[in-house]
Amino acid sequence: xxxxxxxxxxxxxxxxxxxxxxxxxxxxxxxxxxxxxxxxxxxxxxxxxxxxxxxxxxxxxxxxxxxxxxxxxxxxxxxxxxxxxxxxxxxxxxxxxxxxxxxxxxxxxxxxxxxxxxxxxxxxxxxxxxxxx
Numbered sequence: 001x002x003x004x005x006x007x008x009x010x011x012x013x014x015x016x017x018x019x020x021x022x023x024x025x026x027x028x029x030x031x032x033x034x035x036x037x038x039x040x041x042x043x044x045x046x047x048x049x050x051x052x053x054x055x056x057x058x059x060x061x062x063x064x065x066x067x068x069x070x071x072x073x074x075x076x077x078x079x080x081x082x083x084x085x086x087x088x089x090x091x092x093x094x095x096x097x098x099x100x101x102x103x104x105x106x107x108x109x110x111x112x113x114x115x116x117x118x119x120x121x122x123x124x125x126x127x128x129x130x131x132x133x
Contacts, residue, residue, distance in 0.1 A: 002030040004091040006082045006116065007056075008046040011129030012097030019127060020095040024065045031065055032089050036072040036081040047073055079115035086122060094124045 005020035007013045017033070024031035033056065037047035048056060048071065060067045072081050086094050096113050117124050 001027070001092045002032050002089040003027065003093050003095060004032045004034060004082060004086040004089060005095040006078065006097070006112075007033045007035050007048075008097075009048055009052055010046070010097070010099070012099045012127075014097075015127055015129045016095045016097035019125065021060070021063050021065060023093055023095065023125070024067070025063070027092065029066075029092065030089075031060070031067040032085055032091070033060070033067065033069045034072070034078075034082050034085050035069070036078040037074065046078075047071070079112045079119070082116055083119055086120060091122050093122060094120050096124065096126050098126050098128045100128075 003020050003024040005016050007017050020031055020033075035046075035048050053069065053071065057069060060069075070081075070085055082094060082096070085091075094116060096116055098113055113126060117126060
């Protein structure tokens, strides 16, 4: 079994990662970090680069948990990637971070978080970044 976290380098992504580490330690299972690019832009700041990957790997190595990092540079659908990995890894929980979006923004761009929450076959823990960040 595993805990899957959808991770992007942002305050919401960091909040999700911190909580996912806590949940993985508590459950004694593997943490799977999913980082995906939209694929519709030549540069996507949500996709971690090699330096960020190494920093994330070092950070998780110090957490005394088993972990795996899945990175999808040619993604296109972050929700589909998180759901696919969660299904393949028999996740007992998915952890995602939320960011505030306007109603128009959600209408025009869709909502990755909403799709994960509605389509996941396991519980989903969604949280936002602390207000002080």
